[in-house]
Amino acid sequence: xxxxxxxxxxxxxxxxxxxxxxxxxxxxxxxxxxxxxxxxxxxxxxxxxxxxxxxxxxxxxxxxxxxxxxxxxxxxxxxxxxxxxxxxxxxxxxxxxxxxxxxxxxxxxxxxxxxxxxxxxxxxxxxxxxxxxxxxxxxxxxxxxxxxxxxxxxxxxxxxxxxxxxxxxxxxxxxxxxxxxxxxxxxxxxxxxxxxxxxxxxxxxxxxxxxxxxxxxxxxxxxxxxxxxxxxxxxxxxxxxxxxxxxxxxxxxx
Amino acid sequence: xxxxxxxxxxxxxxxxxxxxxxxxxxxxxxxxxxxxxxxxxxxxxxxxxxxxxxxxxxxxxxxxxxxxxxxxxxxxxxxxxxxxxxxxxxxxxxxxxxxxxxxxxxxxxxxxxxxxxxxxxxxxxxxxxxxxxxxxxxxxxxxxxxxxxxxxxxxxxxxxxxxxxxxxxxxxx
Numbered sequence: 001x002x003x004x005x006x007x008x009x010x011x012x013x014x015x016x017x018x019x020x021x022x023x024x025x026x027x028x029x030x031x032x033x034x035x036x037x038x039x040x041x042x043x044x045x046x047x048x049x050x051x052x053x054x055x056x057x058x059x060x061x062x063x064x065x066x067x068x069x070x071x072x073x074x075x076x077x078x079x080x081x082x083x084x085x086x087x088x089x090x091x092x093x094x095x096x097x098x099x100x101x102x103x104x105x106x107x108x109x110x111x112x113x114x115x116x117x118x119x120x121x122x123x124x125x126x127x128x129x130x131x132x133x134x135x136x137x138x139x140x141x142x143x144x145x146x147x148x149x150x151x152x153x154x155x156x157x158x159x160x161x162x163x164x165x166x167x168x169x170x171x172x173x174x175x176x177x178x179x180x181x182x183x184x185x186x187x188x189x190x191x192x193x194x195x196x197x198x199x200x201x202x203x204x205x206x207x208x209x210x211x212x213x214x215x216x217x218x219x220x221x222x223x224x225x226x227x228x229x230x231x232x233x234x235x236x237x238x239x240x241x242x243x244x245x246x247x248x249x250x251x252x253x254x
Numbered sequence: 255x256x257x258x259x260x261x262x263x264x265x266x267x268x269x270x271x272x273x274x275x276x277x278x279x280x281x282x283x284x285x286x287x288x289x290x291x292x293x294x295x296x297x298x299x300x301x302x303x304x305x306x307x308x309x310x311x312x313x314x315x316x317x318x319x320x321x322x323x324x325x326x327x328x329x330x331x332x333x334x335x336x337x338x339x340x341x342x343x344x345x346x347x348x349x350x351x352x353x354x355x356x357x358x359x360x361x362x363x364x365x366x367x368x369x370x371x372x373x374x375x376x377x378x379x380x381x382x383x384x385x386x387x388x389x390x391x392x393x394x395x396x397x398x399x400x401x402x403x404x405x406x407x408x409x410x411x412x413x414x415x416x417x418x419x420x421x422x423x424x425x426x427x
Contacts (some may be wrong), residue, residue, distance in 0.1 A: 024317075038401035038411060045403040052317025056346060127347030131316050134349065134427045135407070141381060142402045 005188055008181045009122060010064040011084070012191050014074065015227060016125075017057030018085035021075055022235070023106060024050030025242050029093045042142060046103075049135045056128045076246035080229075080236040087226040088171040090235040094164065097157065100146040101164035107140035108204045109175050109197070116192040125190065144208055151212025158213065165209065166217050173222040176201070258353040262295065271302045277335060278309065284323045285406050288366035291324060295354025298345055306339040307332055312350045314427075315407040352408075352426050363424060364390045368409065371426035380426065382410045387423045389414035399423075 001009070027047040034040025058071035069077075088106065093099050114136060117129035150161040176198040178186070185191030206216050225231065245252070255263075266275045278300065281291045291297040291311060299310035309328050313321050325342040332340035352371045355363075360370040367390050374387035385398040394416035404411040409422040 038403075041405065041411075042401055042403035045407040048317030048319070048407055049315060050317070052313070052315060056316060123347070127349070128316075130349040131313075131346060135315060137379065137381060138402060138425070141379070 006064060008184050009190060010061055011181050012185055013057050013061040013064065015084040017054045017061055017074060018083050019089050020050045020057060021054035022085040023089040024054060025238060026093055035096055046139055053132055060124045076243045080231050080239055082229060083235060084229060085226050086174050087223055087232055090232060090238060092234050095160055097150050097160040098164040100143055101161060102168055103143040104147045105168060105172055107136060107143045108201055110136045111140050112197045112200055113192050113194060121189040147208060148212045151214040162214050165214055169217040170221045170223050174224045174226060179227060256353055259356060262354060269300065271300055274300045274302060274307065281324060281327050281331060284320050288362045289359050293356045293359030293362060295350060307337045308341045308343055310343045310345050312345045314350050367421060369421060369423040371424055374423060376426060382423065382425050387412050389417060390421055391419045392417040
């Protein structure tokens with residue numbers, strides 16, 4: 001592996017790990033706040049899948065970095081400006097409709113993105129994708145069912161689901177942006193050309209939203225910045241909570 | 255016997271270190287203590303070279319929190335049995351499949367009160383159906399899914415409408 005490709009793969013793997021840990025943590029905030037016990041447990045499980053993914057990506061990133069850092073250093077010892085996750089993942093959990101709509105957007109994205117990553121010439125990235133694909137099928141079924149139920153439910157649930165769609169829509173465009181790093185890796189057959197997934201994502205999401213009697217927003221605004229370290233104010237607060245124990249007690253084991 | 259299970263059994267039966275595979279049968283999954291790591295299909299390989307034992311395991315789900323416990327248990331067991339240099343390797347590929355679960359494991363699972371994957375007809379996506387998984391308590395098919403996710407990521411939650419008991423269903427993955 002050339003130095004340039006190795007460096008790009010490290011950056012890419014870290015981004016994917018960041019997406020997973022940030023969304024996983026956000027979902028975990030529902031634990032003990034779910035609308036009923038089974039949903040509470042479901043959220044806990046989906047969260048674990050994402051945290052598990054993050055561990056696999058970070059373990060590989062640490063191996064590529066080869067500078068003495070381990071997976072925990074990636075998760076706990078970087079600040080918000082060093083995180084490279086998509087902004088969509090870091091937005092606060094909001095109400096139940098908001099979290100499920102965000103989940104639907106992410107689940108459809110991974111449903112399309114992971115099979116591409118499975119084709120990666122990088123064996124580790126491909127292996128992580130193979131595991132994650134199976135889990136995402138279950139995630140998508142749950143978020144889709146909930147969006148249908150909330151959108152086509154009561155007046156209140158419909159209105160909340162629509163509000164969530166409208167508020168989150170502007171954050172979805174960033175998922176399909178390519179920069180130099182990602183283009184280099186896509187050309188090398190290692191990374192995914194996410195720009196090419198956009199039409200299919202829009203089609204799948206539109207079908208589900210329409211079935212849920214929800215309106216697809218006009219594309220009027222877009223927020224970007226996660227991949228370059230420019231985040232919303234929410235990430236810093238989230239990381240503070242996520243990292244406090246590790247940073248206060250370095251090397252602590254139990 | 256499905257191909258995957260047959261392959262696993264062959265690998266174990268022809269291994270030079272069959273005694274080590276047998277020894278590892280006492281290691282249970284901490285979340286389903288009725289099943290050994292062999293039964294569950296987590297145990298992938300055992301190698302013995304020089305004085306070093308390398309045990310390869312694979313997680314059921316990405317975030318399976320049992321992996322750390324299992325690693326500790328395996329190393330402890332091997333050390334206690336005189337293998338001082340014991341290592342556990344975590345392998346991601348090929349990804350774990352519920353097809354790898356042993357026939358004995360499926361029976362133990364049912365006896366333990368968890369319906370194994372084959373006790374439900376899958377829906378068109380190959381995922382857990384909304385109803386009719388066989389109740390491990392009374393065998394009735396008059397059951398319905400309560401939640402897509404059960405007490406752990408590998409299970410869904412069902413309830414039996416005949417005996418009234420809730421039960422876990424081990425998902426096909």
